[in-house]
Amino acid sequence: MTGSTDKGSSRRRFLGNVAGALGGAMVTEAQIAVAATAPRQEPGRGLVAGRVEPFFGTHQAGIATPMQSHLYFAVFDIVTDQRGAVEALLRRWTEASAWLTAGRPLENEASADQIPLDSAEAEGLEPARLTLTFGFGPGLFVKDGVDRFGLAAQRPAALVDMPKFNGDQLIVERTGGDLCVQACADHPQVAMHAARHLARIGAGVVQLRWVQAGFSADNPHKKGETARNLMGFKDGTVNPDPRDAAGMAQHVWVGEDGGWMKGVAYLVARPIRIAIERWDRMKLGFQEQVVGRHKASGAPLGGVHEFEPARLDAIDADGNYIIPENSHIRLAAAETNGGARIFRRAYSYDNGLAHIAERWPPWRQGLLMDAGLMFLAWQRDPRSGFIPVFENMAKFDMMNQFVTHVGSGLFACPPGAQPGGFIGDTLFARLILPN
Numbered sequence: 001m002t003g004s005t006d007k008g009s010s011r012r013r014f015l016g017n018v019a020g021a022l023g024g025a026m027v028t029e030a031q032i033a034v035a036a037t038a039p040r041q042e043p044g045r046g047l048v049a050g051r052v053e054p055f056f057g058t059h060q061a062g063i064a065t066p067m068q069s070h071l072y073f074a075v076f077d078i079v080t081d082q083r084g085a086v087e088a089l090l091r092r093w094t095e096a097s098a099w100l101t102a103g104r105p106l107e108n109e110a111s112a113d114q115i116p117l118d119s120a121e122a123e124g125l126e127p128a129r130l131t132l133t134f135g136f137g138p139g140l141f142v143k144d145g146v147d148r149f150g151l152a153a154q155r156p157a158a159l160v161d162m163p164k165f166n167g168d169q170l171i172v173e174r175t176g177g178d179l180c181v182q183a184c185a186d187h188p189q190v191a192m193h194a195a196r197h198l199a200r201i202g203a204g205v206v207q208l209r210w211v212q213a214g215f216s217a218d219n220p221h222k223k224g225e226t227a228r229n230l231m232g233f234k235d236g237t238v239n240p241d242p243r244d245a246a247g248m249a250q251h252v253w254v255g256e257d258g259g260w261m262k263g264v265a266y267l268v269a270r271p272i273r274i275a276i277e278r279w280d281r282m283k284l285g286f287q288e289q290v291v292g293r294h295k296a297s298g299a300p301l302g303g304v305h306e307f308e309p310a311r312l313d314a315i316d317a318d319g320n321y322i323i324p325e326n327s328h329i330r331l332a333a334a335e336t337n338g339g340a341r342i343f344r345r346a347y348s349y350d351n352g353l354a355h356i357a358e359r360w361p362p363w364r365q366g367l368l369m370d371a372g373l374m375f376l377a378w379q380r381d382p383r384s385g386f387i388p389v390f391e392n393m394a395k396f397d398m399m400n401q402f403v404t405h406v407g408s409g410l411f412a413c414p415p416g417a418q419p420g421g422f423i424g425d426t427l428f429a430r431l432i433l434p435n
């Protein structure tokens with residue numbers, strides 16, 4: 001760090017850049033000050049050593065990245081009608097993300113009469129493999145029929161308005177959104193700090209709409225073992241292998257045909273509540289029939305090893321399918337959905353008690369805890385991925401007795417940024433209209 005004059009001038013320079021980048025956006029001085037949360041390494045403090053996931057790359061990190069233990073998923077509404085302000089924010093988010101994911105300390109030198117620029121709860125914590133993955137909801141392109149930013153013509157056909165599925169009980173406050181950030185890290189406070197910081201940078205341009213924290217049972221000491229979800233079953237056994245580039249290209253990334261969308265992946269994000277108290281009262285045999293797998297080993301019913309193929313055509317002595325017709329894995333399998341595959345990277349969640357105002361009678365015990373699965377599924381097109389797979393499951397899956405979809409979002413997650421570029425630049429670079 002050089003002397004205070006230098007600090008002042010570099011800060012002024014940065015403020016100038018932000019004001020310029022906001023390009024005429026109607027933002028207040030205070031909002032610019034917050035937007036100017038300049039990430040900067042301070043000599044003497046240095047980086048906290050630890051595992052780092054690279055932020056820049058062909059694809060955004062946080063999709064093919066091996067799962068971290070914690071999630072903080074944040075969804076925003078855009079509250080400005082100035083495209084320049086949205087673009088400036090994406091530049092700022094990119095810059096801040098590169099610093100945050102590298103574990104670099106943010107500038108935080110408030111005097112007693114100043115508001116600190118960094119909330120500081122990640123001070124001293126290692127980077128914890130933080131990834132920040134951004135997505136564009138339909139509302140970035142068209143909102144209530146209005147083309148707010150001149151982006152309507154660029155809306156991908158695959159970024160559909162989600163159909164209503166059988167059994168959906170979507171809560172408006174946990175549904176939709178114009179932008180999303182998936183923060184994943186091996187420390188909950190690192191993930192939360194990053195999302196909180198990005199929200200803060202966005203003041204005046206975006207506003208939080210819904211958030212969901214989550215955790216995974218992924219055990220770093222037992223790598224290779226599939227994590228268990230809150231139903232106690234191994235979850236993630238049959239999934240495209242993120243290390244298989246060809247498989248990911250086939251199922252997850254949009255290819256050459258995509259225009260600005262080349263390298264996009266579509267994210268279906270759904271908080272799914274599980275009536276865990278009710279589930280816990282079910283006999284083991286019934287639980288296994290519901291899922292179609294053995295609970296202890298994770299093997300498909302009729303099998304012994306977790307990763308052996310499920311024999312969907314196998315029948316028992318009475319002529320019934322060993323893996324029941326309305327079991328979860330049969331209805332979800334690519335074989336029963338015309339080959340449709342999605343890449344699941346889901347986290348469990350626990351929002352505490354759903355109702356605390358009164359003591360529920362025993363018959364309502366299943367409604368007590370607001371816990372479940374933050375379902376996150378990636379694909380190259382939801383019209384040939386999540387939608388056909390779930391349409392069938394939503395009607396017939398035995399698991400539906402225990403799970404309720406309470407929120408939903410669909411996001412086009414743009415390609416990764418290159419150094420000097422920003423998240424979404426392939427979209428914004430195509431635009432010539434002033435705004």
Ligand code: HEM
Pocket residue numbers: 229231233234235236237238239272273274291293310328329330332333334342372373375386389390393403
């Ligand atoms: C709370 C909700 C859910 C729970 C607890 C759950 C749990 C599970 C479990 C335990 C498995 C077996 C292990 C595995 O292969 O991963 C599985 C498989 C699967 N699930 Fe789910 N799941 C849920 C929702 C969904 C939804 C909404 C979808 C998509 C529409 C889905 C798609 C799949 C697929 C594609 C498989 C692999 C099927 C195969 O064997 O080929 N799941 N799920």
